[in-house]
Amino acid sequence: MKLELKGLTKRFKDVTALDNVDLCLEKPGIYGLLGRNGAGKTTMLNIITARISASEGTVTLDGEPVFDSDSKLGCMHLMSEVNYLDTDLRFKEAVAYAKQSYGDKFDSDSAMRYAHAFKLEGSKKLGKLSTGYKSIYKCCLALAMDTEFVFFDEPVLGLDANHRDLFYRLLLDSYQRKEKVVVISTHLIEEAASMLEHFIIIASGRILMNLDSEQMSSYATAVSGPRDAVEALATRHSVISRVSLGGLETAYIKGIVETDDPKLSVCAVDPQRLFIELTRNEEERV
Amino acid sequence: MEISNDIQMPIFMQVSEKLTDAIFTGAFAEETQIPSTTEISMTYKINPATVLKGMNLLVDQGLIYKRRGVGMFVKQGARERIKTMRNEDFSEKFIKPLLDEAKKLDLSAEDLHKLIDKEMSDEARA
Structure with a gap:
């Protein structure tokens, strides 16, 4: 099943949250949607799942518009911080409700298994749960979805380190139970990186990069050493950013860079560092 | 791990x-x-x-x-195979970086032999 975004634009009063976005998601896999606060991640996910409408552009599934199509929307699920569930709903009831709406595309047994692993109290109302457990409640439902597309918008917000670890492992369980397109938007890049096959980076409402994990790891090289030696090498390449400490400089250079200069040390750049260097504001250079 | x-x-x-x-x-x-x-x-x-x-x-x-x-x-026979593979890689993985660093420090082959002998006898005593 092919999900396509074409020329997607969303304007709020005086802000353009999404600016002419084209994106295609088809191959099952775990995709990371990365972007700074206000970059447009949530807006994009909300438009895809028809929670809000676009100002311009289209979202189609296998060529047909998603908006207003129950059968198309039934192929997708979005877990997000915003509550669209009734706060009086107990987890057990939510599971029964999801089964009723999604049928074969929801696995009740897995939902209960995930809830058990998190020690989520099935008989407590959603509204009565702590912030962390509210997220867990929604995560457990989303993890049990076998829809072709499952979107997680900041799923680990408010979860402690153990619960985040558990969530990631259950996400892999969920994915291997039934392969699907899983998109996870997160700020915790370091924690999620090893699970991601694909990185979609958005900045100021636009897709900045769309790379698989191998392209991502060879996207940039960090070169460190005495400033003049680094500069001599940097002038021959495209530099993403520079950080200096006294006479010591590190340049983040596009592509794979090699050097024989023994004064220089060269290393690969991990996804989180690359993200930071690519999306850093001038004001943040303190 | x-x-x-x-x-x-x-x-x-x-x-x-x-x-x-x-x-x-x-x-x-x-x-x-x-x-x-x-x-x-x-x-x-x-x-x-x-x-x-x-x-x-x-x-x-x-x-x-x-x-x-x-x-x-x-x-x-997998274990034996790994041992053979690691033997083959030993120079590339351990000796070469050792020689690179030694070169930067101007250590001679003789210096290196002495250092290795000393480490080995320290370890034998421990």
Whole structure:
């Protein structure tokens, strides 16, 4: 099943949250949607799942518009911080409700298994749960979805380190139970990186990069050493950013860079560092 | 086992290295089943496609084999094979970096021999 975004634009009063976005998601896999606060991640996910409408552009599934199509929307699920569930709903009831709406595309047994692993109290109302457990409640439902597309918008917000670890492992369980397109938007890049096959980076409402994990790891090289030696090498390449400490400089250079200069040390750049260097504001250079 | 994002080595190679290590130390014995892709993926939070890629390296090296419908097993003689492979890699992995650093420090071959002898006798005494 092919999900396509074409020329997607969303304007709020005086802000353009999404600016002419084209994106295609088809191959099952775990995709990371990365972007700074206000970059447009949530807006994009909300438009895809028809929670809000676009100002311009289209979202189609296998060529047909998603908006207003129950059968198309039934192929997708979005877990997000915003509550669209009734706060009086107990987890057990939510599971029964999801089964009723999604049928074969929801696995009740897995939902209960995930809830058990998190020690989520099935008989407590959603509204009565702590912030962390509210997220867990929604995560457990989303993890049990076998829809072709499952979107997680900041799923680990408010979860402690153990619960985040558990969530990631259950996400892999969920994915291997039934392969699907899983998109996870997160700020915790370091924690999620090893699970991601694909990185979609958005900045100021636009897709900045769309790379698989191998392209991502060879996207940039960090070169460190005495400033003049680094500069001599940097002038021959495209530099993403520079950080200096006294006479010591590190340049983040596009592509794979090699050097024989023994004064220089060269290393690969991990996804989180690359993200930071690519999306850093001038004001943040303190 | 810790998998690191600090990618001086790609994750799939880290996976293959850890599995190789487990076979070499006997944690995964010959002719026994090794953990499934799903188990490895969940335990270390690695994408299953990456785990598979790492496992395939071991298949290519003749260390593990597939039993249809059951899973992956350690081959008879895998430990010996790993030992041979590691012997072959020893110079590249350990001696070359040692010589590179020695060169920067102006250490002669004789200096190095002395250092090695000293370390070895210290270790023997400990």
